[in-house]
Amino acid sequence: MGVSYQSCEDVLDTAVNELFDSDPQIQAVGIARHQQAFGFKAVKNAAKIVPASAMAGAAKKPLKAIKKVPVTIDTVSSDIEAHFQVPHIQAASFIPERSQTTPLVCGLQIQNVDDDDRQRKAGALGQGLIIIGTLGCFVKLADGSNAILSNNHVLAGENRGIKGKDRILHPGSLTFSSAQQAATLTDFVALKPSPNNARPAKGNVVFNAVDAAVAALTASVAFSQTYLPSRHQVAPHGTGTPKVGDKVFKIGRTTGLTHGTITAIGTVVGPIPYDPGNCWFNQQFEIVGDNGTMFSDHGDSGSAILSTTGEVVGLLYAGNGTQTYACPIQAVLSALNCTLL
C-alpha cells in the first residue's frame, strides 16, 4: 500500500541515507508510483563489484519500508562509471520515454533489433540484453519520406548497420516485434577512426563531424514532433546555432529531462572509443548540466538538444558524466541531406 507523495517527500532524506547505507550496490533513490499512491524506489546495479568490507556493513535483508513508506528495489545490470557526480534526481522508474507510446514522439527509447541480434550471435552482446538509445527528432529525407534522426551508434550499430534492412523498434525487444516496429535504417554517416597514435598536433587525425543516422518511419506508424505531454516542454521547431552560455535542455530515455549550459563551441574532442576504433571529432559543442547535475548518461545518445525556446541546436552523442558532447544540428542535417520536420 502506498502513501501520499508528501509523506514520501517528508522522509526522503532519511530514505536516501538508509537505502544507500543498506546496500553499496544501490545507485539511485527516488519517489515513485507504488500501487495507487507513492513509495520509494531504489535502483540497484547487481553487476557492480563491491569490496567484501563494504558488503559486511550492508543490511542482511532488503529494506521493505522506511518510516512506513514502502520501498521497492529494481535490479539492473548496466555499467556504472566512477565519475558519476551525483545520483540523478529521477530514479529509473520515473522515465516515461522507456514505455511504449503512440504516437512516436521525440525522446523515446529506440533499438536496432537486427544489429543487436547479430551482436548477440557474435558473442558481443550478452543474452537478455539490448542496446538502446534515444529518438532525437523527426526529419524529412531528400526523397520526401519522414524519418527518425538519432546517432549512427544508436541506429546503425557503429557502421555495422544494413541500410534498408535493419529494423528500429520502440521501445525495444530481445526479438523482433512487429508491434514495436518504428522505422528502418535508411542512411548513416560512417564513423572514421584514427590510428591509435594519431593526435591533432601531429596533423594525422581523421576528424568526424557528426555521429548521425536516419531511419525512415514505417508507413503505418503515427508520430508527432513533440515530447510526451507529461513533459510540458516546448516542441522542437526550427534550428539554431549553439553559442557559449546558451541554456539548453534535452529529453532522453535514461535521464529524462535535463537542463544545461553550453560551455564551449568549435570543440575538438577525442579519442572516443567506438567499435571501429578511436574517433576524433571537431567543431563540436560541449554542455555541462546545471547545478552540478548530470546532463546525460548511457542511453541518452541521439537526444536532440534544444534551446529554451525550442530550436534544435544539436545531437547528443558522447559524455563522461560531467561534460556532454554534441554535433551541431546544421552539420547533421547537411551530412544526411535532410531537413527538420
Added chain:
Amino acid sequence: MNAKQLMSYVDQPETHQKIVGDYDGGYALGVTENPPAFLLRVEPEDVSHFPTAVDIHGVKVPVVVKGSFVRPVPIDRGTQAISPD
C-alpha cells in the same frame, strides 16, 4: 580575437602543437567566451605545464585549462536487461 575567429583556429594542428604539445592523453579543446579563449580539458589533475595563453598570428589568446578530464564515451553503451518475450 573573437570566438568566431578562434573557431577557425581550434582544429588546426599548429594550435594543438602550441597548446597540448606532445601530451598524448584524451582531451577536449574548444572555444569559450567572456572573454574569448580556448578551453582545454585534459586528464591530469596537475595542469601546470599547459600554457595559459598562446600566440595566434601575433594575438595573445588566453587558454583556460581544466584538469581531471575523463575521456568521453559514446553514451548508448549502457545496455538494458529485459525479460524474454
